[in-house]
Amino acid sequence: MKYVIGIDLGTSAVKILLINQAGEVCLEVSKAYPLIQPQFGYSEQDPNEWVAKTEEGLRELVQAFSGNPEDIEGISFSGQMHGLVLLDKNNQVLRNAILWNDTRTTEQCQQIYEAIGKERLLKVAKNPALEGFTLPKILWVKQNEPEIFAEAHVFMMPKDYLRYRMTGQIHTEYSDAAGTLLLNIEEKEWSKELCEKLGLPFDMCPSLVDSDYFVGTITSDFAKTTGLAESVKVFAGGADNACGAIGAGILTEGNTLCSIGTSGVVLSHEERNDQDYQGKVHYFNHGKSNAFYSMGVTLAAGYSLSWFKETFAEAEDFEQLLNGIENVSIGANGLLFTPYLVGERTPHADSKIRGSFIGMDASHKRLDFVRAVLEGITFSLHESIEIFRENGKVIENIISIGGGAKNEVWLQMQADIFNATIIKLSSEQGPAMGAAMLAAYGCNWYTTLEDCANDYIKPSKTYYPIAENVEKYQNLFILYKKVYEQTRALNEELHTFRNITN
Known part of the structure; x- marks a missing residue:
């Protein structure tokens, strides 16, 4: 029997699932880490905490696994969206990550509108300028911590930093890039126009890949730390909402998800890249290649x-x-x-x-x-x-x-x-299941994500209006x-x- 691991890097904890080829959850580990809130409206975390707790959780999972670690074939990720991780030219973290629920950037949101225009921003990024997104955070650091910004070589999303520490490879993928306000959603590329108008170096943007992209294998050091085999394949993964959609089977037109956690999300699959909701709902690239989703919060x-x-x-x-x-x-x-x-x-x-x-x-x-x-x-x-x-x-x-x-x-x-x-x-396992499904698909267990969903996701009861x-x-x-x-x-x-x- 072969296995894959889905890692969901959340705001309060990392959740790790071990899934077998039948789609069954064999082991589950969760490790919490703290928020850093130095003042009202600020919300940060130490990226090194994400790595340490993931290492600890994976080590615990491998120790509890009764099989051969060589049978764990793939790993993929889900992660909290919009968070800003800044690295210097030596790929060292420059400051704590600024998270999605940080609200210090109201002024920067207004600056984005003044520089770009609301209509043009909606045309390119498909979303309004809100404090939660990554771009206002980058501008805040540039304006309030210029010495740190001067050393910044690349910005990353939270899960992408974790994956970098596991593999040594730097990428982001479209579903997380869509939550930065710097991605041209339709064209699936970073917007040089937005970078230029806001005075940001275009080469700060990491290279873009699909969510099922094979990044490489884990480093020998990470293998020794966790007990995983060096041969385990690592795939790019997706934003938490995109992975939540995959984990619930929202993969074809007409499929809609209602997720009620601390916040609530209504998410619907989109095939078109030019759907225009005038910014009334979010519009992001999906974890499924060449697909999108609209989302109200x-x-x-x-x-x-x-x-x-x-x-x-x-x-x-x-x-x-x-x-x-x-x-x-x-x-x-x-x-x-x-x-x-x-x-x-x-x-x-x-x-x-x-x-x-x-x-x-x-x-x-x-x-x-x-x-x-x-x-x-x-x-x-x-x-x-x-x-x-x-x-x-x-x-x-x-x-x-x-x-x-x-x-x-x-x-x-x-x-x-x-x-x-x-x-x-x-059974629902949320974004971690979606991450595991991306790994299963990446390992060629299935020819499509839809086939994977048909095996892994089963309805139990239906309610009619x-x-x-x-x-x-x-x-x-x-x-x-x-x-x-x-x-x-x-x-x-x-x-x-x-x-x-x-």
């Missing part, structure tokens, strides 16, 4: 439910918290919730908007609030689906993963609010959409009263 999806539990039911688990919500009627007895606890991304790129409970009265019980939170999260995700449909996409079947797929009432709610068939998978519920939710959704516009000015004024030092 709810910043505080599962986080809204976690916040409610920690604030009002700290001693209970989520199962206890949600127990009985099926007995609460649609609309939570006249209570609406907007999940803007940390601002919002889609369709409102608004860092100052905050959440609301609308319609509270003395008759409401805790379960009404819980139901309202679930409905509000799902309404926010539905705004992305509405944008897709308004632009001609047919969305009939949606695979639901993450926390939103763990409760049957919530799954039926998704079917009713999205007015689509919801499919729950028998109930016409009566769909109609009720359509009416409630109209009210939900009004809340943003009617609370935006209030939140602008309240912003000065917030304690933003914590």
Whole structure:
């Protein structure tokens, strides 16, 4: 039996899966590492921590593996998007990585618009200038740490730095490059135009490859450290959302994913390279060659439910918290919730908007609030689906993963609010599974990623929209959409009263 490894380099931990040729998870290891937050809005990590924890996890996995390490044939990666790693001419790290959730770059985003123009940026990069992307981070370092920028030779994404330390080879691939704002999405090449207009050296951009590209084998030092065979093949991998899509089988037109974790994502496969959503949703290159995906984001999806539990039911688990919500009627007895606890991304790129409970009265019980939170999260995700449909996409079947797929009432709610068939998978391993599938495909176990998905990904239950519920939710959704516009000015004024030092 042969095996592959999928490595998911996340924001809080690295997750490592050992998968056999039948698509079964044989071993799983996770190793956490800290965030570095020196001041409000800053979010960084030490890239060397990623390497150390991955080495530790791989060593633990190999030691627990009962087979021959030579039978582990391939490795590939998934990684947190948008993070900036800067290396000098000797490929040494110049500073901590600046992560996707760092918000220090509002000024640089405005500078990008002034230099490029909003319409031109959307034409080239297919995405608006947001603090999370890599390009504003590069400009921030250039302007605030000029001595470091002067030494910068190449920039990299987080998973690409990890792969470099394993192989000695420097590349990035299209799905992660698409999240920098420097890639011409349609042409699949770095934009010289953007680099020139922003005063960035074009040769800072790493070479581009496909996600299934064979990078090489691991170094002898890395093999000794981990116990892996030097012959193991290493493939480029993909951005976490692209790998999450692969791991859920979102590989053909019409396939859509709803993933509810801390944030929430609605992601749909795209065959065209010229689809134009006017920047209302993200548009990135897929981990599948010559494919793309569109994506809407709810910043505080599962986080809204976690916040409610920690604030009002700290001693209970989520199962206890949600127990009985099926007995609460649609609309939570006249209570609406907007999940803007940390601002919002889609369709409102608004860092100052905050959440609301609308319609509270003395008759409401805790379960009404819980139901309202679930409905509000799902309404926010539905705004992305509405944008897709308004632009001609047919969305009939949606695979639901993450926390939103763990409760049957919530799954039926998704079917009713999205007015689509919801499919729950028998087993989900997220981006790490997508990374493992890229390795399996790269090792020629399958002729296509679709064939691999057909073997590895199995549905367990299907939820169909109930016409009566769909109609009720359509009416409630109209009210939900009004809340943003009617609370935006209030939140602008309240912003000065917030304690933003914590």
